[in-house]
Amino acid sequence: MSWLWFDLCPAPVPGAMASARASDGAGCPAGVVCAWPPGQDRPTSTAVKIDERAIDPSGSPGWVSLARGADGITLPFDDPAVAHAIRMVLALAPADVFTTLVHGDDRCVGSLTGTHGDRTDLAFDPFANMFPATVLRVEAGLLGQMPAPAGPVTQRYGADNPWPWDRFQPR
Amino acid sequence: MSADLTVGRLFPDLVLPDHAGNERRLSDLAGDDPMILQFYRGWWCPKEQVFFRNLVDLQAEAEVAYTRFVSVSVDPPEVQAGFRAGIGARWTFLSDASRSHIGELGLMEMTDAAHRPYLPTVFTLRPDLTIHRVYDGYWFWGRPTNEELRQDFRAISHVSRPDWEAPRP
Numbered sequence: 001m002s003w004l005w006f007d008l009c010p011a012p013v014p015g016a017m018a019s020a021r022a023s024d025g026a027g028c029p030a031g032v033v034c035a036w037p038p039g040q041d042r043p044t045s046t047a048v049k050i051d052e053r054a055i056d057p058s059g060s061p062g063w064v065s066l067a068r069g070a071d072g073i074t075l076p077f078d079d080p081a082v083a084h085a086i087r088m089v090l091a092l093a094p095a096d097v098f099t100t101l102v103h104g105d106d107r108c109v110g111s112l113t114g115t116h117g118d119r120t121d122l123a124f125d126p127f128a129n130m131f132p133a134t135v136l137r138v139e140a141g142l143l144g145q146m147p148a149p150a151g152p153v154t155q156r157y158g159a160d161n162p163w164p165w166d167r168f169q170p171r
Numbered sequence: 172m173s174a175d176l177t178v179g180r181l182f183p184d185l186v187l188p189d190h191a192g193n194e195r196r197l198s199d200l201a202g203d204d205p206m207i208l209q210f211y212r213g214w215w216c217p218k219e220q221v222f223f224r225n226l227v228d229l230q231a232e233a234e235v236a237y238t239r240f241v242s243v244s245v246d247p248p249e250v251q252a253g254f255r256a257g258i259g260a261r262w263t264f265l266s267d268a269s270r271s272h273i274g275e276l277g278l279m280e281m282t283d284a285a286h287r288p289y290l291p292t293v294f295t296l297r298p299d300l301t302i303h304r305v306y307d308g309y310w311f312w313g314r315p316t317n318e319e320l321r322q323d324f325r326a327i328s329h330v331s332r333p334d335w336e337a338p339r340p
Binding site: 087090091093094147148150151152153154155157166167168169 | 193
């Protein structure tokens, strides 16, 4: 598998393979960011798919920009706005983590951009043009470290898979 | 050029910093896709600027065709990042500022003692880094046209995509 389930939950959810408390820029609690392995039913009603490389249960703390549509708001990956946002991600300096959020096989519901550095690394989020974005501080135990997308490919490698997962077959 | 860099041989799996300073391995950048591996003199060369415009034109096709581009020079990463952004490239640039591979590859441009750049050379590679074709770009007309690159990628895809022939009912 090349993806994991992912959600921002109000409280810890049993069965998560990785989780970390999140807070907003002012330090106010914002929930718990959770990831689950794919070999199970959707763990929450709002869970989406992310690139598995975005998650590391032993990852250090960091900041994330979570761009996420309201319930039921999705765009097809073939929407020119989504394609253009992906192009912008490729053009920008690479973040420690970037993954699109996938609902079903072909619907984009946002993105997760992460850094183990300063929150100013997340000052510009191309997906915030389509989906409301929130910058959150996440504690240790969740955020991974991904290789930057090689480019210039903007297409997903098979239905089900988030972009930038970069092969048709699992490694 | 090294005698090993000929059609049918494996290109060395270079490890170099990218335009953001992150260490990258060529085979990781290729993934399971065909690749253009372009060695260029530097941002300052007018011939490179023209050739890059051709590649940027081809980029729109590559981004939907599961095809990778990688460009290598002796420019430091921060210079490559600025050049990359300026021309609108959305692929990975690798920096060999220390010229750690230029000798073993035999790709030093001997006639430019001032910059000691890479000899302009374009390789089209199979996903396993087997060299499909080599273009010596010392003279500009030695470089591949976008049509030649399309033909190379068609040929590589034909042999490397198990489902090149669309599944039939």
